[in-house]
Amino acid sequence: MVNNAGVADRDEFSHVMQHLLALSRLNLAAPMFIVKALLPYLASNGRVINISTSLNHVAAPYQVACIANTAALDSMTTSLASVLAERDATINAVLPGYDERMQSVHRSIGTAPVIAQIVRFLASDDAHLITGQLIDAPAYDGPLNRVSPQCAT
Numbered sequence: 001m002v003n004n005a006g007v008a009d010r011d012e013f014s015h016v017m018q019h020l021l022a023l024s025r026l027n028l029a030a031p032m033f034i035v036k037a038l039l040p041y042l043a044s045n046g047r048v049i050n051i052s053t054s055l056n057h058v059a060a061p062y063q064v065a066c067i068a069n070t071a072a073l074d075s076m077t078t079s080l081a082s083v084l085a086e087r088d089a090t091i092n093a094v095l096p097g098y099d100e101r102m103q104s105v106h107r108s109i110g111t112a113p114v115i116a117q118i119v120r121f122l123a124s125d126d127a128h129l130i131t132g133q134l135i136d137a138p139a140y141d142g143p144l145n146r147v148s149p150q151c152a153t
Contacts, residue, residue: 001038002119003031004051007066015067032076035091039083046089047123050077051115054136055093074134077143090131091138093117097137 006027035048042048045069055063056071077093084091096115121127122135 001047002051002123003034005030006051006070010062011035012062014041017084021066023065024069027066028072028076031073035076035080038134041088042084042087042089044088045065045125045128046084046087047127048080048084048089048091049119049122050074050093051119052077052095053096053102056095068101078132085131088128090127092122092123092127092130092133092135093137095134 007023031050038046038048050073052070052073053067056067057076060067073094074093077091080091094115118135118137122130
């Protein structure tokens with residue numbers, strides 16, 4: 001299952017509360033409910049792949065609510081790894097977005113083909129031992145040849 005549903009806010013912090021709950025329902029609650037509903041049907045070698053953002057690692061003052069939700073989604077991803085491992089299944093997150101080596105966030109967003117390559121790999125049998133990882137898309141260069149520091153552990 002690839003969780004790619006989500007919406008971003010782009011508001012001054014003073015206006016965030018107007019749509020915080022709606023963002024939280026889609027960006028955090030929905031993936032949690034989907035994984036919970038999927039558990040009884042998740043076969044051995046099953047895969048859950050969340051699409052998050054690496055903007056969680058930088059200051060994004062106009063996306064506070066979205067970033068807070070995706071940071072929680074990342075925490076859910078790492079926390080559920082042991083739960084899914086009991087079923088020989090994996091859960092990981094792909095984090096397109098910011099690459100600190102670039103000057104502009106917009107120039108460093110992973111393209112759809114790059115994101116698709118990472119997701120395809122994580123869904124494959126070759127990724128059966130990779131679980132609970134947060135994979136920064138801009139740092140991706142083939143089947144885990146170069147990954148973010150949090151994936152190195």
